[in-house]
Amino acid sequence: MAEFTDKPGYAFNPGAPPEVAAFFRNKGLRPSFDWQDVEPEEHAVAFSVAKAMQVDVLEAIQGALQEAIDEGIPYDQFAKELRPRLRRLGWWGVKEQVDPITGEVRKVRLGSPRRLKTIYRANIRSARAAGQWARIQRTKDTLPYLVYLLGPSEHHRPHHQAKEGLVLPVDDPFWQSWYPPNGWGCKCHVRQITRREAERRGISDSPDIPMREVFNRRTGEIKRIPSGIDPGWEMNPGLYRQRQMERFLAGKLDAADPAVAHAAARDMAKSWRMRRILEGSANGSVPVAMLPPELAERFGVSSRVVLFSDQTATKQAERRILQPDQYGVIADAIETGEVAFEKNTLGAHRLIFESQGDEPWRITLKRTVAGDEMYLVSLYRSTRAKWSKRKASGRIELWREW
Numbered sequence: 001m002a003e004f005t006d007k008p009g010y011a012f013n014p015g016a017p018p019e020v021a022a023f024f025r026n027k028g029l030r031p032s033f034d035w036q037d038v039e040p041e042e043h044a045v046a047f048s049v050a051k052a053m054q055v056d057v058l059e060a061i062q063g064a065l066q067e068a069i070d071e072g073i074p075y076d077q078f079a080k081e082l083r084p085r086l087r088r089l090g091w092w093g094v095k096e097q098v099d100p101i102t103g104e105v106r107k108v109r110l111g112s113p114r115r116l117k118t119i120y121r122a123n124i125r126s127a128r129a130a131g132q133w134a135r136i137q138r139t140k141d142t143l144p145y146l147v148y149l150l151g152p153s154e155h156h157r158p159h160h161q162a163k164e165g166l167v168l169p170v171d172d173p174f175w176q177s178w179y180p181p182n183g184w185g186c187k188c189h190v191r192q193i194t195r196r197e198a199e200r201r202g203i204s205d206s207p208d209i210p211m212r213e214v215f216n217r218r219t220g221e222i223k224r225i226p227s228g229i230d231p232g233w234e235m236n237p238g239l240y241r242q243r244q245m246e247r248f249l250a251g252k253l254d255a256a257d258p259a260v261a262h263a264a265a266r267d268m269a270k271s272w273r274m275r276r277i278l279e280g281s282a283n284g285s286v287p288v289a290m291l292p293p294e295l296a297e298r299f300g301v302s303s304r305v306v307l308f309s310d311q312t313a314t315k316q317a318e319r320r321i322l323q324p325d326q327y328g329v330i331a332d333a334i335e336t337g338e339v340a341f342e343k344n345t346l347g348a349h350r351l352i353f354e355s356q357g358d359e360p361w362r363i364t365l366k367r368t369v370a371g372d373e374m375y376l377v378s379l380y381r382s383t384r385a386k387w388s389k390r391k392a393s394g395r396i397e398l399w400r401e402w
Contacts, residue, residue, distance in 0.1 A: 057086065057089050057091045060082065060085050060086065060089060061082065061086075061119065064078060064081065064082040064085075065078075065119070065120070065123050065124070068120065068124065069124060069127055075117060075120050075121075078116075078120055079113065079116045079117070079120070082116065083111070083116070086110075086111045087111075091110045091111050092110055092111040092112075093110060093111070093112070118184070121185070122181075122184065125181045125186075125187075126181065126237050127237075129179065129180065129181060129189075129236075129237055129238065130237040130238035131238070132190075132238070133179065133236065133237070133238025133239060134238055135192075136170055136192050136238075137170075137238075137281070137282055137283060138281065138282075139192065140170040140171070140192075140281065141280070141281055142194070143170075143192040143193060143194055144169055144170055144194075144195055144198075145167055145168065145169055145170065145192070145193050145194070145195065145197070145198035145203070146167070146168060146169075146170055146175065146190040146191070146192055146193070147165065147166065147167045147190065147191050147193055147198075147201060148163045148164060148165065148166040148167075148178070148180070148188065148190055149164065149165075149188065149189055149190065149191055150164050150187075150188055151186070151187020151188050151189060152187060153185075153187050157183065157186075157228060158228070159227060159228020159229075160180075160182060160183075160186065160188050160228060162228075163178065163188075165201065166204050166207070167193070167198050167201050167202060167203050167204050168203070168204055168206060169203075170192070171283065172206050173206065174206055174207060174209065175190075175236060175239075176235075176236055176239060177209060177225075177226050177229065177234050177235065177236065178209070178226065178229070179236040179238070179239070181233065182228070182229045182230070182233050182234075183229060183230030183233050184230055184233070186230075186233070209226050210226070210227045211224040211225065211226060211227060212224065212225065212226075212227045214231050239283075250287065250303050250305040250307070250373075251303075253265060253287055253290065253304075253305050254303050254304055254305060258290070258293075261290050261304075262289075262290050262331065262335070264287075265287045265288060265289050265290050265305070265306070265331060266289070266328050266331050268286055268287045268288065269286070269287075269288035269289065269308070269327040269328055269330060269331065270326075270327060270328060271286065273286050274286050274288070274308070274327060277308070277309075277310050277313050278313050280310070280313065280314065280317070282310065283310050284309070284310060285307040285308060285309040285310070285375070286307065286308055287305045287306065287307060287308075288306055288307070288308045288327055288330045288331065288376060289306040289330045289331040289334045289335075289376075290304050290305060290306065290331075290334075291304045291305075291306060291334060291351075291365075291374065292304075292334075292335070295339065295351070295399065295400075298341075298399065299341070299349065299351055299367060299374075300349070300367065300371045301367050301371050301372070301373070301374050302371055302372050303372060303373060303374065304374075305373075305374070306330065306334065306365060306374055306375075306376055307373060307374065307375050307376070308327070308330075308375070308376050309375055312375065312376060312377060312378075316379070322379070329355065329361050329379075330361075330363055330376060330379065332355060332361075333353040333354070333355035333360075333361050333363045334353055334363065336355070336356060337353045337354050337355040337356060337360070337361075337363075337400075338353070338354045338387075338398070338400055338401045338402060339351060339352070339353055339398070339399045339400040340352045340354075340390075340391070340396040340397060340398050340399060341396065341397045341399055342395065342396045342397075348366060349366070349367055350364055350365065350366050350377075351364070351365040351399075352364050352365075352390075352396065353365075354382060354387045356402070358384065359381055359382075359383070360381075360382050360383070360384065360387065361379065361380070361381060361382070362378070362379075362380055362381070362382040362387070363376060363378070363379050364376070364377050364378040364379075365377065
């Protein structure tokens, strides 16, 4: 008689989905003495272990975690392989270290079995959450809602228990902070669901988020975080990873040769990411043009990158007049059109560009209050007569004309 086994005749890759592995792999190294030295936004993009001041220690821990994520290595094997490496590097047990903020020499606990378990669980859960967020953004057209679910813990935090079964749209602001895990040891998670299931469960109203003040004993800073979330866990790692990558890209364009930056921005204006933002299947922003240096300086912006956001795409959805591959007209107008400055009654600073030709494009840019970013807020066809009337009104200051 043939022997039967309970093993299936196929196998799944034990490693993590590519989004999970990529999130962790793309983290930089951020040496820190105390976990409170690193802000939540930095945790989302920089790998940090409290009291790991040596880059080689961080590299050893990060490398072991990356391998665990890629290959699905369980904690016991992770700890068994990493522990001797950390001992050789001197990162184990209780030792004296200089606190970089206070300058005092303190006895601190470095590596320990408990700390390794915390490092393993916290980083793998955060990486999985960020990877899941990336997949959620790709599939939100067909699965537009999230439901908050408790994990298998025996005891749950009251604030987390109160969220069980909460159903909200994927893009509800609630998920910017309350996207799990929401604390040390938190096993809460979300499940992406269809509109039909959301309606069956009952779609919730977007809840108020009560805040509490926490004191950072390291920096003396008092900050407000959502009640029920542990300090350091109040940011959605997938969301902030995206924002940091956008800032990184903008910085690269600002530093590039002007001709290269202009060409790159033109390409991005017609890229797959631009298409997804226009379709509503991706959040965030994409560079579409570069402002000439003299205009950027006069406009008071530190970055010359012109960004097109998902918010603008939503506003233009019903009256869109350009196909995704035609957004190069933005760069044309900025590079060769007339330019006027406007400060409206609310104090908002805007640049208005009018392209050449009988049927010109009118493009309006707005800068942030801090002057660190600049967004395209409107794009539409105009006429020469309307532009002449606008110039004659005295409400705008002409900065460049033909």
